[in-house]
Amino acid sequence: MKLFLRKLIRNSPFAFSLYLSIVRPPVRGRMPDRSTQLHLTGFPRSANTLAMRMLHEFFPALAISTHIHTIASLKLALKYNIPTVVLVRDPVSTITSLVVMRANGDASYVSxxxxxxxxxxxxxxxxxxxxxxxxxxxxxxxxxKLVRLVAETVRLDFDETNFDRRMAKVYKVMDIAEDNREAHVSQLPNADKERLKKEYVKLVESHPLFERAQRVYSVLMEEVDSSSNN
Structure with a gap:
């Protein structure tokens, strides 16, 4: 029953919006709505925060919906015909990172x-x-490449002048935000987090759903390759 309710909430725009407003305030992300110009999304631990900070730096006026990580937000993006960019990372790196960060190393969360x-x-x-x-x-x-893609997708001008300097500013902001975080919950790579992640690799790779996870990742990466070649 718990798994059924979790899936129901995460897949329903109404139920998940209610969850955000009642159970988990305040939330950094926002659900897509009619005013949204871009839905930047992806499963957690897929560099969503880096991408968000980058786009805020280069397109500060762009109305972005991000950091929801559920099917519910994808359904709303489809409903309102909002351009959507989905960030994708391989299942082993994604899930081990999520276990370390969100479950404090509790292996029972792998499933x-x-x-x-x-x-x-x-x-x-x-x-x-x-x-x-x-x-x-x-x-x-x-x-x-992501900044160019978004500029083309939402038809904005992208001035590439001083790109590296502006990216350095983005990384500095992220470093400052991470100063008070413990290593295992950091948004940035570090040796302690990588060491902890290795403890869960075998659990992920031996899980009954791993083949499905790897299959869908491969399909999505084929889409990335196909788009790059066009």
Missing amino acids: TFIRDYVDYNEYVESHLDSFTIFSFYELVSEPK
């Missing part, structure tokens, strides 16, 4: 998170014609 990962990304897969997929790894290595 919950891998089920959420499969549900979320299979929904994305079923609507590939409506969403733009962007790789976590490409965002980290070539952030300018």
Whole structure:
């Protein structure tokens, strides 16, 4: 029953909006609505925060819905025909990172998170014609590509002058935000977090849903490759 209710809430725009307003205030993210110009989303631990800070730096007036991480927000983006960019990361790195950060290393959450990962990304897969997929790894290595993509998607001018200097500003803001965080809950990579993540790799890879998680990730990455070649 608990799993059924969790899935029901996460998949329903009405129920999840109610959950945000009652159970989990205040929330940094916002659900898409008619005023939203871009829905920037993705499963947790997929560099959502980095992407959000980047876009706020380069397009400060852009109305972005972000940090919801549920099918409910994707359904609203479809309802309002909002351009949507979905960030995607491989299941092992994503789920181990989520266990370390959100579950404080409680291995019993592996099943919950891998089920959420499969549900979320299979929904994305079923609507590939409506969403733009962007790789976590490409965002980290070539952030300018995401900014260009968003500029083209929402038809904004993108001045590439001083890009590296402005990105340094973004990274500095993130560093400051992380100063008071413990290493395992940091948004940024660090040795302690990577060491903790390794403890859960086998649990993820041996889970009955891992093949489905890996399959849908491969499909989404094929979409990324296909878009890059066009």
